Amino acid sequence: MSDRLSRGKLGEDITADYLCKNDFEIVARNYHSRYGEIDIIAKNSEFIAFVEVKARNEKALERPAAAVTSAKRRKIIQTALIFLSEFEYDLQPRFDVCEITIDNRTDVLIELNYIENAFDTEGFL
Template sequence: MKKGKYFEDLACQYLTSLGYEILIRNFHCRYGEIDIVALEGETLVFVEVKGTHTGLEPAERIDYKKLSKIYMCIDEFLKEYPARECRVDAIIIKGNQIEHLRNISL
């Protein structure tokens, strides 16, 4: 199993345990990919998942360039599926620990 899929599976389990509804995994567009699109109540949540990786800490790999691509993907997504409220979260997985960063921005 690929590490990325493993971390995304853990993130989906975590979000589901908090009451989120997972709508789409791996939304692709010409700008890149959104790992998870979920619904928390009435809020559409776009989730970037990062796990332990050699070199940089997982959260450090969500830089300005990565966030810019995520926001362009969100614009594409919202053209097809308009939403009133949305936000971007990150799920950072290091070993057995899951850190949920809510409402990250550029």
């Protein structure tokens, strides 16, 4: 497994732990559709959150969330629509991004920045 893939998996594990500690239940991880993948789908009593995890090392030049481009947001939204057509939830959908910064040498978490409502469907539907 490449460093990028192992850092991504570690970032997803850290994010899943964070969500569980904040009263969310993990519904799915790495949910695939023909449009793409959603890293984590989680729910609480009010929301179903579609979470994109971006993990970087501490030497990255830009914020991890900057990698969630318009094209990536479109794929996440399309995949979320497919998920919601397959599984019925009476919850408000929300698109979140979790920025994870990891020490390159030790794989220790340096920073977790969880962005609720990082984007919405405006302009995509």
